[in-house]
Amino acid sequence: MNPTTHRLCAWSGIPFIVIFGVAMIFIAHMVPPLPPSWTGAQVLDFYKAHSLAIRAGTAVSMMGVAFGFTWSASVAVWTARAEGAMPVLSFGQLVCAAWSFGGGYNAIVFFSAAAFRPDRPEQIVSALNDQGWYWIVMPGSCAELQCILIGLAILFDKRTDPIFPRWVGYFNIWAGLLQIPGAMMPFFKVGPFAWNGLFAFWMPLIVFSLWIYVDTWAVLRAIRREIASPTLVT
Amino acid sequence: MKGLADEASAVAHARPAKVLPGEEGVWLLVLGDMIVFGFFFVTYLYYRGQEAELFDRSQALLNLHFGVINTLLLLTSSWFVVMGVDAVRDGQNRRAKALLRLAFLCGGGFCAIKALEYTEAFREGVTLVTNNFFMFYFMYTGIHLLHVAIGLGVLLFLMHKTETAAPKDVRVFESGATFWHMVDLLWIMLFPLLYLVR
Numbered sequence: 001m002n003p004t005t006h007r008l009c010a011w012s013g014i015p016f017i018v019i020f021g022v023a024m025i026f027i028a029h030m031v032p033p034l035p036p037s038w039t040g041a042q043v044l045d046f047y048k049a050h051s052l053a054i055r056a057g058t059a060v061s062m063m064g065v066a067f068g069f070t071w072s073a074s075v076a077v078w079t080a081r082a083e084g085a086m087p088v089l090s091f092g093q094l095v096c097a098a099w100s101f102g103g104g105y106n107a108i109v110f111f112s113a114a115a116f117r118p119d120r121p122e123q124i125v126s127a128l129n130d131q132g133w134y135w136i137v138m139p140g141s142c143a144e145l146q147c148i149l150i151g152l153a154i155l156f157d158k159r160t161d162p163i164f165p166r167w168v169g170y171f172n173i174w175a176g177l178l179q180i181p182g183a184m185m186p187f188f189k190v191g192p193f194a195w196n197g198l199f200a201f202w203m204p205l206i207v208f209s210l211w212i213y214v215d216t217w218a219v220l221r222a223i224r225r226e227i228a229s230p231t232l233v234t
Numbered sequence: 235m236k237g238l239a240d241e242a243s244a245v246a247h248a249r250p251a252k253v254l255p256g257e258e259g260v261w262l263l264v265l266g267d268m269i270v271f272g273f274f275f276v277t278y279l280y281y282r283g284q285e286a287e288l289f290d291r292s293q294a295l296l297n298l299h300f301g302v303i304n305t306l307l308l309l310t311s312s313w314f315v316v317m318g319v320d321a322v323r324d325g326q327n328r329r330a331k332a333l334l335r336l337a338f339l340c341g342g343g344f345c346a347i348k349a350l351e352y353t354e355a356f357r358e359g360v361t362l363v364t365n366n367f368f369m370f371y372f373m374y375t376g377i378h379l380l381h382v383a384i385g386l387g388v389l390l391f392l393m394h395k396t397e398t399a400a401p402k403d404v405r406v407f408e409s410g411a412t413f414w415h416m417v418d419l420l421w422i423m424l425f426p427l428l429y430l431v432r
Contacts, residue, residue: 170259174266177384180377187363192277193373199277203270 001232003223009074010219012067013212019064020104021209028057030111033133033196036189040122043129047118054115058108065108068101072146075215078222079153082163089153096146103139107132133195140182140204147176147211168218175211179204256409264416267381271420274377275427278370282431285366290432292367295360300351301429304344305421311340312418315389319407322399330407331396337414338389341382348379371428378420385417 025031029050034043047054076094080087114128154162154169181199188194195201226232254261282289318333352372355361362372388410395406 166257167259167262170257170263171266174263177267177381178270180380181373184362184373184376188369191281191366191369193369198273199373203273 001226003227006074006223009070010216010223013071013216016064016067016071017209017212020061023057023061023064027060028054033201034129035196036194040126043126044122047115047125051115051118055112058112061108065101065105069097072097072101074219075150078163078219079150082157083153089149093146093149096142099139100143100146103135107135110135137182137185137195137200140179143208144176144179147172151176163222164218168214171214175207178207256405256412260409260412264412267416274374278427281366288365289367292365296429297351297354298429300347301425304347305425307340307344308418308421311337312415315411315414319404319411322407323401323404325401327396327399331393334389334393338386341386341389344382374424374428378424381417381420385414388413
C-alpha cells in the first residue's frame with residue numbers, strides 16, 4: 001500500500017465539495033435552484049443575464065466533480081478490504097458512484113449548453129435547463145444505493161476489530177434513506193418535493209455533504225490504523 | 235441440556251436493568267430518521283395551516299378502516315418481535331423463528347393493505363398531484379412504506395440468524411427489533427397526522 005496515494009484519494013472528497021459548491025453558488029448563481037415553476041421567458045432572462053457567469057461557473061465546477069470519482073474509489077477500496085476476497089458490494093458501490101457523481105457532471109453539461117447560445121428560443125433554453133435540474137436531483141437513487149452498499153459492507157465486516165467503526169455503517173444507511181424523496185421530483189413544480197424543495201434538494205444536499213465528510217474521516221482513520229499496524233502483504 | 239439453556243438464559247437475563255438494547259450505531263440511524271420525520275411533520279402542519287379547509291375535505295376521502303387495520307397490524311407485529319427477541323434470549327430459537335415469521339406476516343399484511351388503499355385512491359382519480367394534501371399523503375406513506383420494506387428485509391435476516399444464534403448473540407436481534415419498532419413508531423405518528431388531525 002502506498003499511503004500517499006490513498007490519502008490523496010480520500011482527501012479528494014473535499015476539493016469536490018469546495019470547487020463544485022463555490023463554482024455553482026458564487027460564480028454560476030445556480031444555487032438556490034431556479035424554481036421549476038418559472039416560465040420559459042423567465043428562464044431565458046436568467047440565462048441571458050448570467051450567460052458568461054454560468055459558462056465560467058460550470059467550467060470550474062467540472063474540475064471539482066471529477067474528484068467525486070477518485071473519492072468514491074478510495075471508499076470502495078477500503079470497504080473491499082472489509083468485505084474480503086470477493087467484494088461485490090464495493091463493486092456495486094463504484095458503479096453507483098459513476099451515476100451519482102456523474103449526475104452532477106451531466107447537469108453541468110446541460111447548464112453550460114443552455115448558457116452557450118442564449119439567443120435561442122425560450123423553449124430550447126428552458127428544456128436544457130430542465131434537463132440540468134433533472135440530472136442534479138433524480139440520480140439520488142444511485143447515491144442512495146451507493147450509501148446503503150457502503151453501510152452494508154461495513155456492517156458485514158466480521159473482524160473483531162473492524163476496518164470502519166460500525167456506527168459509520170449505520171450512518172451511511174441513514175444518509176442513503178434521505179436521498180429517496182428526490183426521485184419523485186418529476187411530479188412537482190412547487191413545494192417541498194419539487195427540485196428546489198426542502199426534501200428533494202436542500203435536505204439531500206446537506207446530508208450528501210455530511211456523508212462525504214464522515215466517510216473521508218473514516219477512510220483516513222482506516223489508512224492511519226493500517227500504517228500503525230500493517231496487516232496487508234506488500 | 236435443559237439445564238444448560240436455563241443457565242444461558244439466566245446469564246442473559248442477569249444484565250443490568252438500564253442497558254441500551256442493540257448496538258449504539260442502530261440508535262444513530264433511528265434518531266437520525268426520527269429527526270427527518272420530525273421535519274416531515276412540521277412541514278405538513280405548516281402547509282395544513284395554509285389550506286386547512288382543503289386538507290379537511292381531502293382527508294375525509296381517506297378510508298379510515300385501512301389506517302386502523304394497518305395500525306393494529308404494525309402494533310401486533312412489534313409485539314411478536316418483542317416475544318421473538320425474548321425467545322432468543324431464552325435459547326428457544328425455533329419459537330423465536332415462528333414469532334418472527336408472524337411479525338413478518340403482519341408487516342406483509344400492512345403492505346398489502348397499503349397497495350389496496352393506493353389502488354382505491356387511483357380508481358377514484360386521486361393521485362399525488364391532485365392537491366397538496368395528497369402530495370403529503372402519498373409521499374409520506376410511500377417513504378414510510380419503503381421503511382417497512384427494509385424492515386421486512388431485516389426480519390428475514392433475523393429469521394435466518396435464528397438457525398445459528400446462541401443467547402449471547404441476542405444483541406443483533408435487539409438491533410433489528412429496534413429498527414422494526416421505529417418503523418412502527420413512525421406509523422403511529424403518521425396515522426393520526428394524516429388520517430385524524432383536523
